[in-house]
Amino acid sequence: MKRILYVGNNLKNNKSNISGIQILGALLEKEGYIMHYTSSKTNKIIRLLDMVRSCVTLSNNIDIVLIDTYSTQNFYFALIISQLCSLLKIKYIPILHGGNLPSRLKNSPKLSALIFKKAVHNISPSAYLKQEFELFGYDNIVHIPNTIQINDYPFKSKTYASPKLLWVRSFSKIYNPKLAVHVFNEVKKHYPEAMLCMVGPDADGTLKDVKQLADDLNLEIEFTGKLTKKEWISVSEKYNIFINTTNLDNTPVSVIEAMALGLPVVSTNVGGMPFLISDTIDGLLVEPQDARAMVGKILELISDVQLREKLIANARAKSENFAWTAVKPKWDSILS
Numbered sequence: 001m002k003r004i005l006y007v008g009n010n011l012k013n014n015k016s017n018i019s020g021i022q023i024l025g026a027l028l029e030k031e032g033y034i035m036h037y038t039s040s041k042t043n044k045i046i047r048l049l050d051m052v053r054s055c056v057t058l059s060n061n062i063d064i065v066l067i068d069t070y071s072t073q074n075f076y077f078a079l080i081i082s083q084l085c086s087l088l089k090i091k092y093i094p095i096l097h098g099g100n101l102p103s104r105l106k107n108s109p110k111l112s113a114l115i116f117k118k119a120v121h122n123i124s125p126s127a128y129l130k131q132e133f134e135l136f137g138y139d140n141i142v143h144i145p146n147t148i149q150i151n152d153y154p155f156k157s158k159t160y161a162s163p164k165l166l167w168v169r170s171f172s173k174i175y176n177p178k179l180a181v182h183v184f185n186e187v188k189k190h191y192p193e194a195m196l197c198m199v200g201p202d203a204d205g206t207l208k209d210v211k212q213l214a215d216d217l218n219l220e221i222e223f224t225g226k227l228t229k230k231e232w233i234s235v236s237e238k239y240n241i242f243i244n245t246t247n248l249d250n251t252p253v254s255v256i257e258a259m260a261l262g263l264p265v266v267s268t269n270v271g272g273m274p275f276l277i278s279d280t281i282d283g284l285l286v287e288p289q290d291a292r293a294m295v296g297k298i299l300e301l302i303s304d305v306q307l308r309e310k311l312i313a314n315a316r317a318k319s320e321n322f323a324w325t326a327v328k329p330k331w332d333s334i335l336s
Contacts, residue, residue, distance in 0.1 A: 124142065168257075247270060262312050284311070
């Protein structure tokens with residue numbers, strides 16, 4: 001069985017949600033792959049040094065390196081590790097997570113080529129990033145979607161007397177959590193008994209601003225902080241509509257999970273979202289920053305039973321394509 005070093009942000013603190021390295025790594029390990037992980041260091045410089053150390057010390061005991069690759073500062077982590085792998089003659093596979101990676105390809109073409117041209121494959125969890133990379137001339141892109149353990153997501157029917165909104169993401173400016181507050185404020189004008197729960201850690205200090213906005217608008221919002229997967233799935237049973245307010249996105253696992261749980265999704269139409277959600281078929285899409293449009297779609301879900309039931313059924317069916325039983329053979333073919 002292949003010996004794999006998985007390089008990513010293996011963080012376990014109150015400021016980070018569970019990441020790809022923790023989800024995919026654990027699943028591959030259960031399938032018998034020999035897994036090593038780096039790094040769990042909180043400080044970014046120390047984390048990078050730990051990643052370099054792991055590559056060097058394990059170089060004779062691994063067959064391939066998986067590298068979680070993002071578009072911002074962590075892009076340079078991927079750059080350094082990929083070049084080290086080339087120097088050590090170790091095969092490596094970037095896993096493309098950053099929804100803004102197309103901008104990186106445009107603005108840093110030479111650095112991007114150093115990472116992605118020499119890779120055995122580049123794994124794109126979304127059809128969106130696969131398409132974008134191919135437009136820039138990359139032909140070594142393989143689409144393998146993010147995965148969930150479908151049996152962990154009970155498909156339960158909801159009542160729809162009023163909107164009970166659920167938002168699940170880290171509190172970060174790019175995910176635009178303030179939009180959720182503005183949407184909720186407008187929804188309350190139609191349904192005074194409406195609810196909003198926002199689940200996730202504070203990634204960049206945005207949570208404080210969101211809470212202040214809620215106070216300014218005199219809104220009662222449940223802020224749970226970071227929850228485990230099991231905890232937020234339990235919380236989701238009290239809610240009936242999932243909203244995704246982001247300004248930048250790829251293929252968020254939280255949206256896939258909501259689809260699996262039977263929560264109709266209203267999302268901004270950005271990045272990979274139209275590749276995940278077919279508007280009016282298995283979810284509803286609105287333009288980013290458009291609170292009025294999102295409110296309109298929420299009200300439509302409450303009033304239009306036929307539309308709502310169609311979206312819920314189709315979304316659950318689509319979510320089953322992300323089950324590990326469907327995704328595992330794709331990884332086996334790449335890693336064999």
